[in-house]
Amino acid sequence: MTSMTMVEIGAIEHELRQLWSESAEKAPDGQAVIRALTLNLLACTHDAEHADRMTDAIQQLTASHPSRAILALLQPDAPEPRLDGFVQANCLLSRRGTPQVCGEQITLDARGSAVQQVVSLILALLVPDLPVVLWINNPDPFAEPLLARLRSVVDRVIVNSQAFAQPTSAFVQMAELERAVSSGGLALHTFAISDLTWASLTPWRELTAQFFDTRPLLPHLRRIDHVTITYQVPSGADNPVAGLLLAGWLASCLDWMPLEDAFSLEPDLIRFYLRRPAVGVGTGAIRLVTLDLRPVEAASGATPGLLALHLEALDGVTASFRVERAETPGYALTTATIAGMEPISRLARCEEPSLADLLAAELRLRHRDQTFSDALRVAGLLAARLRRDM
Amino acid sequence: MSDLPNPLRHGLRIGRTPEPCTVVIFGASGDLTSRKLVPALYNLARERRLPGGFSVVGFARRPWDDAQFRQVLLDGVNANSRSGAVETELWASFAEGIHYQPGSFDDPSAYARLAERLAELDQRRGTGGNRVFYLATPPEAYPDIIRQLGAHGLNQSPHGGWTRIIIEKPFGRDLASAQALNQQVLAVFEEPQVYRIDHYLGKETVQNIMVFRFANGIFEPLWDRRSVDHVQITVAENLGVEDRGGYYDHSGALRDMIQNHLMQLLALVAMEPPVSYDADAVRDEKVKVLRAIRRIRPEEVATYTVRGQYDAGSLSGRPLPGYRDERGVDPASQTETYIGLKLFVENWRWAGVPFYLRSGKALPRRVSEIAIQFKTVPTMLFAETPMHDIEPNVLAIKLQPDEGITLKFGSKVPGQPQIRPVTMDFRYGTSFGVASPEAYERLLLDCMLGDSTLFTRRDEVEASWSLITPIHQGWLASPAQPFPNYEAGSWGPTSADEFMARDGRTWRRL
Numbered sequence: 001m002t003s004m005t006m007v008e009i010g011a012i013e014h015e016l017r018q019l020w021s022e023s024a025e026k027a028p029d030g031q032a033v034i035r036a037l038t039l040n041l042l043a044c045t046h047d048a049e050h051a052d053r054m055t056d057a058i059q060q061l062t063a064s065h066p067s068r069a070i071l072a073l074l075q076p077d078a079p080e081p082r083l084d085g086f087v088q089a090n091c092l093l094s095r096r097g098t099p100q101v102c103g104e105q106i107t108l109d110a111r112g113s114a115v116q117q118v119v120s121l122i123l124a125l126l127v128p129d130l131p132v133v134l135w136i137n138n139p140d141p142f143a144e145p146l147l148a149r150l151r152s153v154v155d156r157v158i159v160n161s162q163a164f165a166q167p168t169s170a171f172v173q174m175a176e177l178e179r180a181v182s183s184g185g186l187a188l189h190t191f192a193i194s195d196l197t198w199a200s201l202t203p204w205r206e207l208t209a210q211f212f213d214t215r216p217l218l219p220h221l222r223r224i225d226h227v228t229i230t231y232q233v234p235s236g237a238d239n240p241v242a243g244l245l246l247a248g249w250l251a252s253c254l255d256w257m258p259l260e261d262a263f264s265l266e267p268d269l270i271r272f273y274l275r276r277p278a279v280g281v282g283t284g285a286i287r288l289v290t291l292d293l294r295p296v297e298a299a300s301g302a303t304p305g306l307l308a309l310h311l312e313a314l315d316g317v318t319a320s321f322r323v324e325r326a327e328t329p330g331y332a333l334t335t336a337t338i339a340g341m342e343p344i345s346r347l348a349r350c351e352e353p354s355l356a357d358l359l360a361a362e363l364r365l366r367h368r369d370q371t372f373s374d375a376l377r378v379a380g381l382l383a384a385r386l387r388r389d390m
Numbered sequence: 391m392s393d394l395p396n397p398l399r400h401g402l403r404i405g406r407t408p409e410p411c412t413v414v415i416f417g418a419s420g421d422l423t424s425r426k427l428v429p430a431l432y433n434l435a436r437e438r439r440l441p442g443g444f445s446v447v448g449f450a451r452r453p454w455d456d457a458q459f460r461q462v463l464l465d466g467v468n469a470n471s472r473s474g475a476v477e478t479e480l481w482a483s484f485a486e487g488i489h490y491q492p493g494s495f496d497d498p499s500a501y502a503r504l505a506e507r508l509a510e511l512d513q514r515r516g517t518g519g520n521r522v523f524y525l526a527t528p529p530e531a532y533p534d535i536i537r538q539l540g541a542h543g544l545n546q547s548p549h550g551g552w553t554r555i556i557i558e559k560p561f562g563r564d565l566a567s568a569q570a571l572n573q574q575v576l577a578v579f580e581e582p583q584v585y586r587i588d589h590y591l592g593k594e595t596v597q598n599i600m601v602f603r604f605a606n607g608i609f610e611p612l613w614d615r616r617s618v619d620h621v622q623i624t625v626a627e628n629l630g631v632e633d634r635g636g637y638y639d640h641s642g643a644l645r646d647m648i649q650n651h652l653m654q655l656l657a658l659v660a661m662e663p664p665v666s667y668d669a670d671a672v673r674d675e676k677v678k679v680l681r682a683i684r685r686i687r688p689e690e691v692a693t694y695t696v697r698g699q700y701d702a703g704s705l706s707g708r709p710l711p712g713y714r715d716e717r718g719v720d721p722a723s724q725t726e727t728y729i730g731l732k733l734f735v736e737n738w739r740w741a742g743v744p745f746y747l748r749s750g751k752a753l754p755r756r757v758s759e760i761a762i763q764f765k766t767v768p769t770m771l772f773a774e775t776p777m778h779d780i781e782p783n784v785l786a787i788k789l790q791p792d793e794g795i796t797l798k799f800g801s802k803v804p805g806q807p808q809i810r811p812v813t814m815d816f817r818y819g820t821s822f823g824v825a826s827p828e829a830y831e832r833l834l835l836d837c838m839l840g841d842s843t844l845f846t847r848r849d850e851v852e853a854s855w856s857l858i859t860p861i862h863q864g865w866l867a868s869p870a871q872p873f874p875n876y877e878a879g880s881w882g883p884t885s886a887d888e889f890m891a892r893d894g895r896t897w898r899r900l
Contacts, residue, residue, distance in 0.1 A: 202403055203438065209398035210407045210441055215550075216518060218396060253397045328479050334442055336516075344410075344516045346442040347483035348435075361403065371401025 012125065015087045016104055037103060039363065040126045041067040042154075044146050045137040046074050051107070053355065054137060058105055060356035062090045065363045066103035068127045072118050072146065078111035083118070085109075119149045131155045133363065134191075139165035142173050151191065158362055160196040161241040162304060168387040171241050175380025182373050194362035197242055198372050202361065203350045204306055205249060207323045207334050217336060220321075221254070223313035225276070227291045230308040230324075232298040240270065240386070241379075242306050243293040247272070248379025249371070250311075256289050258381050265386070269294055272382055287315075303352055325350065408838035410443035411520035411551075412511050414504070416495065416535050417527035418448025418459065422558070424466025426589075427526060430830035432467045432476065435484045437827075439835055443515040445487040449504060451494055459490035472828055487515060495527065496534040501542040512549065519551025522837055526558055533574050540578035554837055556585045559650050560641065561846070564862065565855040572848050585837045586846040590651040592829030592836075595793040597844070599658045599760070600672075602787065602795065609785070610663075612764065614739045619782060621745045622761045622898055623655050626753040630700070630710050630878065631727070635718030642725040643697075647749040649858045653680065654846075655789075656745055659760055660735050669843040673850060680853035682737040688864030695861060696889040697871065698728035700752040703878030710752055710878040724870055727751040730886045731861075732893075748886065748897065752878035757900045758789035772809060781811040784898075 041061075043054050051073045058069045069090075086109075091102035106125060110118045126132060135158040136144050147157065164170035174193065181190045212221045227250060229243040250256070255277050262273035270293040275286055298304060308324035320337040332350035337343040353361075399406060413431065415423050434440050448459050464485070468475050491507055493500020512519050523539060525532055539545050539555075547553045557575065562568025575584055590596055603610060612618070625647055631638040638646065657676040664671040686694045702712040714721050728750030735745065764783040784798040795816045800809045836844055876883040881897070890896050 205398070205402060206404060206438055209396060209402055210438070212396045212398055213407050214409050214441060214443075214516070214518070216516070221397070250398075253400060326479070331479055336442060341516065342514055344442045346444075347479055348438050349477070349480065364403075369401065 012085055012087060012106055016106075019087055019089050019104070020102075037068050037127055037130060038065055039067045039130050040132045041065070041069040041135065041363075042072070042122060042132065042146075042150070043069060043135040043137065044072040044074060044144065046076075047138070048073060048075075050137050054135070055105065055107070057354070057356040057359055058103075059090045060354070061360055061363070062103045064360045066090075068125070068130075069103065069105040070122055070125055071105060071107045072122065073107065073109045074115050074118065074146070075109075075111045076113075076115040081112035081114040083108065083110050083114040083121075085121075119146065122150065123153065126153065133158060135359070137163075139163055140170065142170060142177060154191045156192045156194055156362070156365070158194040158196065158359065161245075162197040162200075162239060164239070164241070167239040167241050168383045171244065171383045172380055172387055175376050175383065178373055178376050179380075182368060192365070192368040193372075193376075194365065194369070195245070195372070195376075196355075196358040196362065198245055198369075198375070199358040199361040200305065200353055201242065201246055201249070203332070203348075204246060204309060204323060207332055207348055207350070208250075208309060208311070208321070211321045211334070211336050217319075217321075217338070220313050220317075220319040220338070222277070223316065223319065224250075224254070224311045225287065225289050225315055226310075226312040227289060228294060228308070228310040228312075229292070229306065230294045230296055230310075231306050232302055232304050233295045234304055235297050235300075238295055239304065240293055240295065241383075242304075243295075244379040244382050245375055246306065246309060247291050247293065247382060248377070249375035251289075251291075251378040252371075252374035256378075258378065258385070259288075261385070263382075263385055268296075270386065272385070305352075404439070406839060407439055407441045408835065409520050409551075410441045410445075410515065410517045411522060411838055412445040412447055412508055412515075412517050413522045413524060413834070413838075414447045414449055414508070415524045415526055416449045416531070417525070418490065419450040419452045419454070419462070420526055422526045423448065424463055425470045426828075426830045427524065427834070428463045429467045429471040430828050430834055432471060432481070432484055433473055433828065434831055434835055436473055436477070436480060439831075443487070443517055445489065445511050445515050445517055447504070447507060447511070448488070448490045449493060449500075450490075451492065453492050454490050456488065456490050460485045460488050463488060495531045496538070498538060498541065501538045501544065505542050505544055508544070509548070512551075517551075519547035519549035519553075521547060521551070521553045522834075523553070523555045524558075525556065529558075529560055529571075532557065532571065536574055536578050545578045545583075552583075552840065553579075554583050554585055554840070555579055556587050556834075556837055556845075558587055560645065561586050561650075561851050562855060563641075563645065565852065565859040568851050568855045572852070576848070581848060582842070584848075585833075585842055586848075586851060587833055588650045588654055588846055589829040589833065591654055591844040591846075592831075592833040593789060594827070594832075595787070595789045596655065596658065597832075599655075599787060600667075603659075604663050613762075615741055615743045617764055618740075618743050619763045619765045620743060620895065621656075621659060622763065623652055623659070623745065623747045623759075624761075624898065624900060625651055625655075625749040625758045626755060626900065627749075627751050628705050628753055628756045630705075630752050631713065631716050631719070633717065635716040637718075638727075639719045639723055639725050643727055643729040643749050643751070644858060644862060648729060648731060648747060649854050650846075652747045652749055653854045653857070655760055656683075656733070656735075656747065657850075659762075660740055660745070662739070667843070669841065669845075670847075672843050673847045677847070677849050677853055679735060679737075680850065680857065682735050682740075683857055684734045684736050685857060686733075686861050686864070688860050688867055691861055691864030691868060694732045695865075696730040696883070696886050697726035697865070698750065698876045698883035698886065699723070699725065699871070699873035700727050700750075700876055700878045701874035703752065703880065705752060705754070705879050712874055712878070713752075714874065724873060726865075726871075728753075728876060728882045728886065730882070730889050730897075732889075733857075744893065746890070746895075746897075748882070750882050753881060754879055755900060756791060759898075759900065760787045760789070761785070761898050762787075772807070780809060786898075 045051050086107040088105050089102045090105055132154050133156045134154045141159040161171055178193045212218045229246055231243045256274040259273045264271045272291040274289045276289045278287055311321040313319040318339040322335045324333055326333045330351045331347050333347055335343055335345040491504050511517050562571050657679045660679045661675040664675045700713050713727050714723055731747040733745045762785040766782045786796045788794050796813045798811050798813045801812045803810050
């Protein structure tokens with residue numbers, strides 16, 4: 001990492017060129033250095049510790065998404081205005097004789113009123129003709145001034161709803177923003193929204209969907225009338241967003257609609273009622289789905305997140321589909337139990353993804369994730385009811 | 391393929407999982423099962439691509455029980471899985487579905503017991519009558535197995551499930567035997583149930599040939615006789631015949647490599663765009679290419695082919711005995727371990743463009759690539775550089791070991807009035823950072839999902855053999871060759887270089 005006291009656009013570009021020349025000169029014989037850029041990744045935070053973790057994640061991302069990363073550490077409350085820039089190359093270890101692939105990172109450390117200069121600097125440093133992704137790692141991302149000022153150039157905004165300071169309020173705000181940008185109502189240029197919490201649900205969604213790839217089990221999916229989502233929360237906190245998103249996904253896929261004001265809120269249980277389409281001919285009555293979110297206080301050091309998803313069809317032939325974290329960390333146990341049949345269970349990998357894994361999953365998307373949009377729409381409705389009563 | 395609409399599948403970032411099924415492996419005590427098939431199935435399970443209830447039944451002569459079979463497979467997975475040593479808990483869950491059924495391939499009672507076992511698994515593990523029969527046996531056993539499966543009603547599934555059969559190469563020894571085998575198979579199974587496997591087609595980079603050609607607009611306009619000088623397809627192995635001497639001595643490079651792997655590569659490179667990416671549309675186009683290849687008549691083999699056999703030498707610093715000294719090989723063998731071939735695809739696109747194919751054992755490197763060499767510029771604009779110093783543009787699609795694509799073009803040397811060739815290099819490993827699945831993983835999963843795009847159809851196999859068989863007949867009618875004629879660890883016989891030199895060309899240095 002090379003430090004500079006004065007930040008000038010020309011100096012940063014010059015420093016980067018210098019860096020690449022040095023990398024090429026230092027490379028062992030027969031080993032080329034390839035500068036590979038697939039996107040502009042703008043990352044912003046107000047916390048120096050977060051900035052270190054973000055740098056680690058960006059370096060790990062070089063394998064799958066070599067980028068020009070611009071990390072902005074913004075500390076507007078610092079007394080003295082100051083703006084420092086640093087450049088570094090993020091290189092993958094390579095086998096001898098094979099080219100070394102590197103991305104590049106510019107770190108901007110802005111304090112006090114100098115924070116105002118950062119946007120103009122970022123705009124000048126963007127590599128043309130590549131997508132621009134803005135990753136906001138702060139607890140109130142939709143109030144981040146950088147978002148408002150960069151929205152005309154940004155193609156994707158990445159946040160993490162699990163880290164929201166005011167989970168339900170910010171979640172509702174995210175759902176409304178997503179609806180606005182997906183309808184194109186905000187501006188000619190629109191962006192997609194990604195939520196790392198949604199990315200973390202992928203294995204849970206896969207394992208749940210897999211039950212119903214099976215011809216005999218598929219009909220039970222439309223008969224589900226009870227859903228229980230158990231999730232782990234840190235002591236003294238309650239962030240239900242993972243559960244809300246999973247519930248929103250199920251509801252949007254299965255055409256369930258939350259009933260207005262039909263829910264109850266207790267310390268260890270949030271219960272919603274949703275209306276589901278009737279199954280079969282001549283079954284015109286409204287069918288209800290009971291959706292329970294059950295927070296469980298996490299033991300010290302345990303990661304917040306989902307513990308179990310249980311789908312049940314209790315009306316008629318009893319069917320139960322359960323995905324739960326196994327006792328061995330990194331695995332999930334899935335069990336399908338249908339009345340009159342032997343239960344079918346298996347252990348499947350369900351590793352805790354790293355920050356870089358989650359980012360990589362979202363960066364692979366080229367367009368809006370319509371499934372996420374649909375899930376967020378319903379989850380936003382559920383969160384709005386919670387916001388009124390919490 | 392099951393097309394049931396599972397609404398939870400919309401927008402999921404990995405593909406569908408197959409319905410629960412049982413894979414029955416005939417020849418389960420063999421090398422292929424523990425080295426390739428079960429590691430592939432385990433990795434699919436590890437990546438959550440297999441459903442609950444998925445089961446394996448091994449069928450072979452050895453008097454093992456379930457526990458012994460599981461232990462053999464565990465050892466095999468530990469030694470051969472791309473994901474390293476097994477994860478204990480995961481293996482325990484996976485192994486619950488592994489069973490073993492001892493029996494001879496020609497013993498009817500063994501098939502009756504197999505049928506009972508499959509019915510029991512359908513009930514206990516919810517496999518719904520869905521079955522894949524995998525023939526991982528020597529080809530001599532195929533007719534017995536196929537006949538017995540039919541005789542015991544195992545060619546159709548109960549409960550509305552599906553039954554498919556995967557047949558390993560070699561699919562015949564010549565056109566007549568391939569046709570006979572096709573008739574035996576199709577007397578018991580319908581063609582859509584039959585999956586003839588060529589693991590080369592399961593390699594990611596081979597699949598990417600079609601993506602590269604048909605998802606990029608800039609190359610296809612150059613992909614014909616107007617721009618292409620010639621095409622070279624190379625599959626080189628840096629191994630001897632190892633413990634396959636007995637088999638190989640009755641096969642040789644022509645039948646072991648050219649008939650299947652290299653012909654498939656040629657077809658993918660030369661085919662017209664299919665109307666869709668479905669199994670029959672793709673295979674229709676491949677068959678058209680194979681049928682458009684000019685037949686080499688037996689009396690023309692000296693003109694269009696060159697062959698060799700390796701002598702003692704060394705590979706990667708280790709001595710290798712000569713082919714005739716390998717176990718199971720006839721000391722006076724005339725079997726070729728190296729072949730070079732010149733083919734012409736006689737259609738509008740490729741008329742007059744030679745396709746050079748070469749494959750050999752005991753060559754210096756393990757490398758597979760397809761190189762499209764473009765025509766040189768018609769006149770030289772830059773007086774300081776002689777025309778013969780200009781190298782033609784080459785687009786190389788590298789299949790192994792470092793999968794990727796390179797494009798060679800001329801560039802000015804800074805500060806000097808010279809032009810030098812430089813390459814633009816794209817490598818999968820460094821661009822996506824994600825390990826590619828093994829070919830068998832992809833192909834087993836495709837079969838379970840009912841997608842036969844990457845499997846070989848009856849007419850493809852027969853079209854390929856109809857090209858290969860006359861060459862072999864021509865060789866049999868030719869005088870004995872002065873074998874061995876190349877040293878292990880070299881790039882083949884000097885006659886191979888002369889073969890290219892006659893056309894004013896050279897093999898690529900790899």
